[in-house]
Amino acid sequence: MAVKFIVSRYNSETDAKPYFQEFSLDIPKGATLLDCMNLIEWQQDGTLTFRMSCRSAICGSCALRVNGHARLACKTQAVDVVYEGAVKIEPIGNMNVIKDLAVDLEPFWESLEKVSPWLMPDESIKYEKERLQSHEDQLKIDHASTCILCASCYSDCNVLNVDPKFLGPATLAKAQRFVFDSRDAETEARLDYLSKLHGMWDCTHCAECSTRCPTDAKPLSRIKELRTAAMSRGFTNNNGARHVLGFRESVGGFKGFGGGGMLNENYIPIRSVGFFNLDGIFSLLPVGFRMFIRRKNPPLIPHIIEKIGEVRKMFRRFDEYRKESK
Secondary structure (H helix, E strand, O other): OEEEEEEEEOEOOOOOOOEEEEEEEEOOOOOEHHHHHHHHHHHOOOOOOOOOOOOOOOOOOOEEEEOOEEEEHHHOEHHHHOEOOEEEEEOOOOOOEEEOOEEOOHHHHHHHHOOOOOOOOOOOOOOOOOOOOOHHHHHOOOOHHHOOOOOHHHHHOHHHHHOOOOOOHHHHHHHHHHHOOOOOOOHHHHHHHHOOOOOHHHOOOOOHHHHHOOOOOOHHHHHHHHHHHHHHOOOOOOHHHHHHHHHHHHHHOEOOEOOOOOOOOOHHHHHHHOOOOHHHHHHHHHHHHHHHHOOOOOOOOOOOOOOHHHHHHHHHHHHHHHHHHO
Protein backbone atom coordinates (compact mmCIF):
# COMPACT_ATOMS: atom_id res chain seq x y z
CA MET A 1 0.00 0.00 0.00
CA ALA A 2 1.31 3.43 -0.95
CA VAL A 3 1.99 5.82 1.93
CA LYS A 4 1.78 9.58 1.58
CA PHE A 5 4.93 11.43 2.68
CA ILE A 6 4.13 15.08 3.41
CA VAL A 7 7.51 16.80 3.31
CA SER A 8 8.35 20.41 4.19
CA ARG A 9 10.11 22.23 1.36
CA TYR A 10 11.88 25.57 1.57
CA ASN A 11 14.77 27.36 -0.09
CA SER A 12 15.98 30.31 1.95
CA GLU A 13 17.34 31.96 -1.20
CA THR A 14 14.14 31.83 -3.29
CA ASP A 15 11.08 31.02 -1.16
CA ALA A 16 9.15 33.46 1.02
CA LYS A 17 7.98 30.72 3.38
CA PRO A 18 7.97 26.93 3.67
CA TYR A 19 5.38 24.78 1.94
CA PHE A 20 4.52 21.08 1.88
CA GLN A 21 4.99 18.67 -0.99
CA GLU A 22 3.43 15.23 -1.11
CA PHE A 23 5.19 12.07 -2.29
CA SER A 24 3.71 8.59 -2.60
CA LEU A 25 5.86 5.58 -1.77
CA ASP A 26 5.39 1.89 -1.08
CA ILE A 27 7.43 1.32 2.05
CA PRO A 28 9.81 -1.62 1.56
CA LYS A 29 9.80 -4.28 4.28
CA GLY A 30 12.09 -3.29 7.15
CA ALA A 31 12.79 0.17 5.71
CA THR A 32 13.73 2.99 8.04
CA LEU A 33 12.41 6.47 7.56
CA LEU A 34 15.83 7.45 6.20
CA ASP A 35 15.63 4.63 3.66
CA CYS A 36 12.33 6.06 2.46
CA MET A 37 13.74 9.59 2.26
CA ASN A 38 16.59 8.29 0.13
CA LEU A 39 14.18 6.49 -2.20
CA ILE A 40 12.15 9.68 -2.62
CA GLU A 41 15.30 11.65 -3.45
CA TRP A 42 16.76 9.01 -5.77
CA GLN A 43 13.54 8.11 -7.60
CA GLN A 44 11.16 11.07 -7.40
CA ASP A 45 12.88 14.40 -6.64
CA GLY A 46 16.64 14.80 -6.64
CA THR A 47 16.38 18.34 -5.28
CA LEU A 48 15.08 17.21 -1.88
CA THR A 49 17.66 18.22 0.73
CA PHE A 50 18.31 16.56 4.09
CA ARG A 51 21.30 15.49 6.15
CA MET A 52 22.54 11.95 6.71
CA SER A 53 25.80 10.11 7.25
CA CYS A 54 26.30 6.93 9.28
CA ARG A 55 22.80 5.39 9.00
CA SER A 56 23.53 3.69 12.34
CA ALA A 57 22.25 6.18 14.98
CA ILE A 58 25.80 7.25 15.79
CA CYS A 59 26.43 10.56 14.00
CA GLY A 60 23.07 12.25 14.73
CA SER A 61 22.95 13.95 11.31
CA CYS A 62 19.49 12.74 10.25
CA ALA A 63 17.38 14.25 13.04
CA LEU A 64 14.00 15.37 11.70
CA ARG A 65 10.60 16.26 13.04
CA VAL A 66 8.26 13.39 12.28
CA ASN A 67 4.56 13.97 12.91
CA GLY A 68 5.53 16.96 15.05
CA HIS A 69 8.30 15.43 17.18
CA ALA A 70 12.05 15.06 16.74
CA ARG A 71 13.38 11.64 15.74
CA LEU A 72 16.45 10.10 14.16
CA ALA A 73 15.34 9.06 10.68
CA CYS A 74 17.84 6.16 10.57
CA LYS A 75 16.58 4.74 13.89
CA THR A 76 12.89 5.01 13.06
CA GLN A 77 11.01 2.24 11.29
CA ALA A 78 8.89 3.94 8.65
CA VAL A 79 5.80 1.78 9.27
CA ASP A 80 5.84 2.83 12.94
CA VAL A 81 5.17 6.49 12.13
CA VAL A 82 2.46 6.09 9.51
CA TYR A 83 -0.73 7.71 10.77
CA GLU A 84 -3.91 7.45 8.71
CA GLY A 85 -1.86 6.56 5.65
CA ALA A 86 0.57 9.47 5.90
CA VAL A 87 3.82 10.64 7.48
CA LYS A 88 4.55 14.34 8.03
CA ILE A 89 8.23 15.30 7.89
CA GLU A 90 9.65 18.70 8.86
CA PRO A 91 13.06 20.12 9.82
CA ILE A 92 13.99 20.06 13.50
CA GLY A 93 12.81 23.09 15.46
CA ASN A 94 14.31 26.12 17.20
CA MET A 95 16.71 26.71 14.30
CA ASN A 96 16.51 28.51 10.95
CA VAL A 97 15.97 26.40 7.86
CA ILE A 98 18.58 26.61 5.11
CA LYS A 99 16.92 24.32 2.58
CA ASP A 100 14.09 21.82 2.95
CA LEU A 101 15.02 19.65 5.95
CA ALA A 102 18.53 21.04 6.53
CA VAL A 103 18.80 23.66 9.29
CA ASP A 104 21.47 26.11 10.42
CA LEU A 105 23.06 24.38 13.43
CA GLU A 106 25.28 27.31 14.42
CA PRO A 107 23.13 28.35 17.44
CA PHE A 108 23.38 24.77 18.71
CA TRP A 109 27.18 24.66 18.40
CA GLU A 110 27.54 28.15 19.88
CA SER A 111 25.52 27.11 22.93
CA LEU A 112 27.66 24.01 23.37
CA GLU A 113 30.88 26.01 23.25
CA LYS A 114 29.70 28.24 26.12
CA VAL A 115 30.16 25.45 28.67
CA SER A 116 33.73 24.57 27.56
CA PRO A 117 32.93 20.92 26.72
CA TRP A 118 36.44 19.64 27.17
CA LEU A 119 38.48 18.37 30.09
CA MET A 120 40.32 21.02 32.10
CA PRO A 121 42.53 19.11 34.56
CA ASP A 122 44.88 20.44 37.18
CA GLU A 123 48.03 20.95 35.13
CA SER A 124 50.18 21.30 38.25
CA ILE A 125 49.83 17.58 38.83
CA LYS A 126 52.19 15.58 36.64
CA TYR A 127 51.35 12.09 35.48
CA GLU A 128 53.70 9.56 33.94
CA LYS A 129 50.88 8.22 31.78
CA GLU A 130 47.19 9.04 31.42
CA ARG A 131 44.92 10.37 34.17
CA LEU A 132 43.16 7.30 35.50
CA GLN A 133 39.55 7.15 36.58
CA SER A 134 37.76 4.57 38.69
CA HIS A 135 34.85 2.57 37.34
CA GLU A 136 32.53 4.20 39.88
CA ASP A 137 33.57 7.70 38.78
CA GLN A 138 33.11 6.80 35.13
CA LEU A 139 29.56 5.64 35.79
CA LYS A 140 28.70 9.18 36.95
CA ILE A 141 29.29 10.49 33.42
CA ASP A 142 28.33 7.38 31.48
CA HIS A 143 24.84 8.49 30.45
CA ALA A 144 25.90 11.97 29.32
CA SER A 145 28.75 10.45 27.33
CA THR A 146 26.24 8.73 25.04
CA CYS A 147 25.02 12.06 23.62
CA ILE A 148 25.54 12.11 19.83
CA LEU A 149 24.73 15.85 19.46
CA CYS A 150 21.82 15.18 17.12
CA ALA A 151 19.96 18.27 18.47
CA SER A 152 16.68 16.37 18.84
CA CYS A 153 16.32 17.66 22.40
CA TYR A 154 17.26 21.18 21.29
CA SER A 155 14.58 20.96 18.60
CA ASP A 156 11.70 20.17 20.94
CA CYS A 157 12.79 22.17 23.99
CA ASN A 158 9.89 24.43 25.01
CA VAL A 159 12.15 26.89 26.84
CA LEU A 160 14.27 27.52 23.74
CA ASN A 161 11.07 28.24 21.89
CA VAL A 162 10.56 31.35 24.04
CA ASP A 163 14.14 32.05 25.22
CA PRO A 164 16.82 31.56 22.53
CA LYS A 165 19.48 32.43 25.15
CA PHE A 166 18.73 29.31 27.18
CA LEU A 167 21.72 26.97 27.04
CA GLY A 168 19.54 24.07 26.00
CA PRO A 169 19.29 20.45 27.14
CA ALA A 170 22.15 18.99 25.07
CA THR A 171 24.55 21.67 26.30
CA LEU A 172 23.54 21.09 29.92
CA ALA A 173 23.90 17.33 29.53
CA LYS A 174 27.38 17.85 28.12
CA ALA A 175 28.16 20.20 31.01
CA GLN A 176 27.14 17.49 33.47
CA ARG A 177 29.62 15.15 31.81
CA PHE A 178 32.51 17.47 32.78
CA VAL A 179 31.17 18.73 36.12
CA PHE A 180 31.03 15.14 37.34
CA ASP A 181 34.33 14.09 35.75
CA SER A 182 36.74 13.29 38.59
CA ARG A 183 39.68 14.42 36.41
CA ASP A 184 38.36 17.95 35.85
CA ALA A 185 39.60 20.82 38.03
CA GLU A 186 37.02 23.49 37.12
CA THR A 187 33.92 22.11 38.83
CA GLU A 188 33.26 25.24 40.89
CA ALA A 189 33.65 27.59 37.94
CA ARG A 190 31.42 25.42 35.78
CA LEU A 191 28.64 25.26 38.39
CA ASP A 192 28.88 29.01 38.98
CA TYR A 193 28.32 29.68 35.26
CA LEU A 194 25.53 27.11 34.94
CA SER A 195 23.70 28.67 37.92
CA LYS A 196 23.30 32.02 36.17
CA LEU A 197 20.38 33.28 34.10
CA HIS A 198 19.59 31.15 31.00
CA GLY A 199 21.34 28.20 32.65
CA MET A 200 20.16 25.02 34.32
CA TRP A 201 17.52 26.67 36.51
CA ASP A 202 15.61 27.94 33.48
CA CYS A 203 14.58 24.38 32.56
CA THR A 204 10.83 23.90 33.14
CA HIS A 205 10.88 20.09 33.55
CA CYS A 206 8.61 19.47 30.55
CA ALA A 207 10.71 16.32 29.84
CA GLU A 208 10.49 16.76 26.06
CA CYS A 209 14.29 16.55 25.84
CA SER A 210 14.52 13.15 27.50
CA THR A 211 11.48 11.88 25.61
CA ARG A 212 13.06 12.75 22.26
CA CYS A 213 16.62 11.74 23.12
CA PRO A 214 17.59 8.68 21.01
CA THR A 215 20.34 7.59 23.44
CA ASP A 216 20.72 7.23 27.21
CA ALA A 217 21.87 10.84 27.66
CA LYS A 218 18.38 11.84 28.93
CA PRO A 219 19.15 15.55 29.48
CA LEU A 220 16.49 16.20 32.11
CA SER A 221 18.10 13.71 34.48
CA ARG A 222 21.49 15.32 33.87
CA ILE A 223 20.04 18.78 34.60
CA LYS A 224 18.64 17.52 37.91
CA GLU A 225 22.07 16.17 38.82
CA LEU A 226 23.66 19.53 38.02
CA ARG A 227 21.18 21.34 40.25
CA THR A 228 21.83 18.96 43.12
CA ALA A 229 25.58 19.38 42.73
CA ALA A 230 25.30 23.18 42.62
CA MET A 231 23.18 23.40 45.75
CA SER A 232 25.36 20.98 47.68
CA ARG A 233 28.34 23.21 46.90
CA GLY A 234 26.57 26.38 48.03
CA PHE A 235 25.47 27.92 44.72
CA THR A 236 22.12 29.04 46.11
CA ASN A 237 22.12 32.77 45.39
CA ASN A 238 19.85 32.56 42.36
CA ASN A 239 16.11 32.41 41.76
CA GLY A 240 16.02 28.72 40.95
CA ALA A 241 17.89 27.53 44.02
CA ARG A 242 15.99 29.94 46.28
CA HIS A 243 12.73 28.58 44.86
CA VAL A 244 13.76 25.03 45.75
CA LEU A 245 14.76 26.10 49.25
CA GLY A 246 11.54 28.06 49.67
CA PHE A 247 9.49 25.05 48.65
CA ARG A 248 11.30 22.90 51.19
CA GLU A 249 10.97 25.51 53.93
CA SER A 250 7.26 26.10 53.38
CA VAL A 251 6.47 22.38 53.38
CA GLY A 252 8.95 20.88 55.83
CA GLY A 253 10.23 23.89 57.68
CA PHE A 254 13.74 24.93 58.63
CA LYS A 255 15.66 21.78 59.60
CA GLY A 256 12.33 20.03 60.04
CA PHE A 257 10.64 22.72 62.14
CA GLY A 258 8.07 25.34 61.17
CA GLY A 259 6.72 24.06 57.84
CA GLY A 260 2.99 23.61 57.39
CA GLY A 261 3.11 20.58 55.11
CA MET A 262 1.76 22.56 52.15
CA LEU A 263 3.16 25.01 49.64
CA ASN A 264 3.00 28.54 51.05
CA GLU A 265 2.18 30.62 47.98
CA ASN A 266 2.78 33.90 49.78
CA TYR A 267 6.25 32.85 50.89
CA ILE A 268 7.55 31.16 47.73
CA PRO A 269 7.58 34.17 45.32
CA ILE A 270 9.40 36.44 47.78
CA ARG A 271 11.82 33.68 48.76
CA SER A 272 12.55 33.01 45.09
CA VAL A 273 13.45 36.58 44.12
CA GLY A 274 15.28 37.19 47.42
CA PHE A 275 14.15 38.89 50.61
CA PHE A 276 16.46 41.88 50.03
CA ASN A 277 15.86 42.17 46.28
CA LEU A 278 13.56 45.19 46.29
CA ASP A 279 13.26 45.34 42.50
CA GLY A 280 12.28 41.69 42.41
CA ILE A 281 9.74 42.09 45.20
CA PHE A 282 8.19 45.17 43.57
CA SER A 283 7.89 43.23 40.30
CA LEU A 284 5.57 40.80 42.10
CA LEU A 285 3.13 43.50 43.24
CA PRO A 286 1.09 43.80 39.99
CA VAL A 287 0.41 40.06 39.96
CA GLY A 288 -0.43 40.07 43.65
CA PHE A 289 -2.79 43.03 43.18
CA ARG A 290 -4.64 41.31 40.32
CA MET A 291 -5.01 38.17 42.43
CA PHE A 292 -6.37 40.24 45.33
CA ILE A 293 -8.93 41.99 43.10
CA ARG A 294 -10.14 38.64 41.76
CA ARG A 295 -10.07 37.09 45.25
CA LYS A 296 -7.52 34.52 44.11
CA ASN A 297 -4.85 35.40 46.64
CA PRO A 298 -3.83 32.63 49.10
CA PRO A 299 -4.62 33.10 52.81
CA LEU A 300 -2.16 35.25 54.74
CA ILE A 301 -1.96 32.67 57.50
CA PRO A 302 -0.85 29.39 55.89
CA HIS A 303 -2.83 26.23 56.57
CA ILE A 304 -1.14 23.48 58.59
CA ILE A 305 -2.04 19.94 57.57
CA GLU A 306 -3.00 17.15 59.92
CA LYS A 307 -0.14 15.01 61.20
CA ILE A 308 2.33 17.77 60.39
CA GLY A 309 4.67 16.19 62.92
CA GLU A 310 5.17 13.21 60.61
CA VAL A 311 6.08 15.50 57.71
CA ARG A 312 8.62 17.42 59.78
CA LYS A 313 10.04 14.16 61.11
CA MET A 314 10.50 12.95 57.54
CA PHE A 315 12.44 16.10 56.63
CA ARG A 316 14.63 15.78 59.74
CA ARG A 317 15.38 12.15 58.90
CA PHE A 318 16.30 13.17 55.36
CA ASP A 319 18.74 15.79 56.70
CA GLU A 320 20.32 13.16 58.92
CA TYR A 321 20.61 10.78 55.99
CA ARG A 322 22.38 13.39 53.89
CA LYS A 323 24.86 14.06 56.69
CA GLU A 324 25.57 10.35 57.03
CA SER A 325 26.03 9.89 53.28
CA LYS A 326 28.69 12.62 53.24
